[in-house]
Amino acid sequence: MIRILIIDDEPQIRRFLTISLESQGYSIIEAETGKQGLQQLVLEQPDLVILDLGLPDIDGQQVLKELRAFSDVPVIVLSVRNSEKEKVEALDNGCNDYVEKPFGVKELLARIRAALRISSGREQPPAVWSDGNLEVDYLSRTVTLQGERLRFSPREYELLTEMMSHPGQILTYHYLLQKYWGASHLDDSHYLRIFIRQIRNKLGDDPARPRYIETEAGVGYRFIGEAQSGQ
Structure with missing residues (x-):
């Protein structure tokens, strides 16, 4: 229990x-x-x-x-x-x-x-995450949407998979900026907004009705997608 x-x-x-x-x-x-x-x-x-x-x-x-x-x-x-x-x-x-x-x-x-x-799920992350629409292959570092491979820059892929590795958890702007841009860029939240917008556009994710990336205004982002059973 x-x-x-x-x-x-x-x-x-x-x-x-x-x-x-x-x-x-x-x-x-x-x-x-x-x-x-x-x-x-x-x-x-x-x-x-x-x-x-x-x-x-x-x-x-x-x-x-x-x-x-x-x-x-x-x-x-x-x-x-x-x-x-x-x-x-x-x-x-x-x-x-x-x-x-x-x-x-x-x-x-x-x-x-x-x-x-x-x-x-911390100890054994899946090699492939899929909900039947979106598929992320961690081994080949590829992202596929409805069977079509998407072109992701290394930074876009890192941000997406970082959020996916903490499903349902808010990752703050501070955390993401420090991890991927360094301590000297903690006030440069526009960097993050640009990359998140690009990721959303590629996933066809509407920020008003998100399927994958939800914004917590003034705080950060959380990944809300759910893998198919067995993934």
């Missing part, structure tokens, strides 16, 4: 989450402070953490930093803080996803499933 640790100081939120998640077959561990949460993480070894940022003892951003010093467990931040700055900081500190309160249970469950897929 998959175990989820909820770190939140609001009893009503913990109760609501516990009822909702247990009804889906998850086992729940609760903590109401950052310190308790870190202790439970060590003792219980959960499969996923849901973390509030507004904790009474340690700010959730600091909890993230301390957690990431010793664990790679998937973390979903669930918070009323909705500024771009908070989201970017949390993602850069190591959370896998960020959901604002109030939230929809169906959306949260989808985010949980995506984070768990990332975690379970």
Whole structure:
């Protein structure tokens, strides 16, 4: 049974989450402070953490930093803080996803499933990713759409496969710029926008109704495509 640790100081939120998640077959561990949460993480070894940022003892951003010093467990931040700055900081500190309160249970469950897929698939990435429409062959570094091979520059291919290697997870502008352009280009987000636009055009992906690349305004991008069963 998959175990989820909820770190939140609001009893009503913990109760609501516990009822909702247990009804889906998850086992729940609760903590109401950052310190308790870190202790439970060590003792219980959960499969996923849901973390509030507004904790009474340690700010959730600091909890993230301390957690990431010793664990790679998937973390979903669930918070009323909705500024771009908070989201970017949390993602850069190591959370896998960020959901604002109030939230929809169906959306949260989808985010949980995506984070768990990332975690379970880390060790053996597929040689070929395909959804029946788009196919990416990691061995030959080729991208095919509806049977037609697409011409991708090395940088376009790197950005696409980097997003694909973190399905459902937001990759911040800061992360992508630093990884592919270096620390001296962290303010050059126009580089990234140009390349993402080119990738979308080649994939026929409408940013208003994305099938593959979703924009989190002011924060970054996430890959939302889903491979066919068995891929």
